Amino acid sequence: MSYTNFVLAHLRKDLQLEWRAKDSINGMLFFSLLVVVVFSLAFDPTAYPAIARQISGGLLWVGLLFASMTALNQSWSRELRNNVLDAQRLAPSPASTLFLGKAIANFLFVTAVEIVLAPVFAVFYNLHPLGQTWKLLFILPLGTWALVVNGTFFAALSLRTRNRELLLPLVLFPIAMPALLAMIQATTDVLTGQFEPTLWIKVLIAYVIVFTIACILLFETILQAD
């Protein structure tokens, strides 16, 4: 089997598991819906459309970030049941294929949540974007991959620590700060139409390339940590 086939096999397994249980997608969807409602309690978005445009980019990403936290923890803890992870460590396939399969699966889950969440956001926050909305088609997947690639990696890193649910955001958020800044700025630029988001898309691309490589290279070390 080639490297791609290994990745696809891992991906298929994760998609199948999720298709049968639908735990993480349902959890994430409902969680991010709750976040949307809670944020709209904090200010009145329909009364101040200009403010809504300014801040809803940030709110969208913060909601997605918190929602993906719940799914990232689950995606590895299901490998712990019946000692599946120990079997994975003995498997002859390269360790990074396991990581890539899971990262792509998580990426697809978060993207599915975004597809549902974006219209809800536009309706609830009465959003009328002033920039070129099609650019969001680049920004959303890039931002999601930036969150998910490091998120999957650090979820694996904090897998066997004490209180892993606590540790994941503590190590992930500081590392993800530049990516968060770039995706929030780019989304806000598109919504307000005041600036071109090009610079921030470039930052996101650089971040994604650098950290995808770092994750693939270091995953074996994490998996065989003890």
Next chain:
Amino acid sequence: MTNSRKLQTAGLLWFLLTLLVLAIGFYQACTAPTEATMGNLYRVFFYHFPHTILSFVFPYLNCFASFAFLYWRQRNPERALAADAFALASAQVTVVYASVGLATGMLWGRAAWGIWWTWDARLTTYLLLWLLYVSYVLLRRLSASGQTEVLSAVLAIFAAIDIPICFMSIRWWRTQHPAPVFGGGADSGIDPSMYPAVLWNLAAWAMWGAFILGLRYAIERRRQRRDTAAAHQYLSASKSPSYGEAQ
């Protein structure tokens, strides 16, 4: 035994020398000419500047030590443990120096700008540096004992990759902190009469940093040796048949 005795003497001498240089630095900072616009207020600069500059040096030591740990992990476990102790010590010194840098900066900002904090490029980057190494220290605290070294070494590499990306992206984002005082263009630089105070203080705090790093390293090495000895004792005790009777 004589070796460790020698090291202790060297450490003590280094400590005394550091105290001397710190005293000279303090004297120089208090006697340097008064600044044109800020008056005596600017003297916090002699304390703020060395700490911030040095807290960008220790993370590199941490990163190198982490790489060294991962390289030696399988090849030379004893040396890998030493590298890990050094990585831990340098991360903790980074957090201490960055905390002092943040605190003095905020005090100075309150007096000079009228506000404690502003989301300016340099301040934000610096806060992120502090957050990254606090998260490193937290990971060491929370991870299971057998994996701490590997996991924290990987996190250290991620943090080191993150610092330049942070630095550049936040520079594009906002730019109230004055432009770099040294090497920041034609208008930058300080009056030559202030150089002795800056250099003495930089040397003094670098020596102090090296001292606490060495001390922390020695303590961590001692803890590692104690743990290894305890493990060996436990292994040999459980192997020997007389263990049950001796109890």
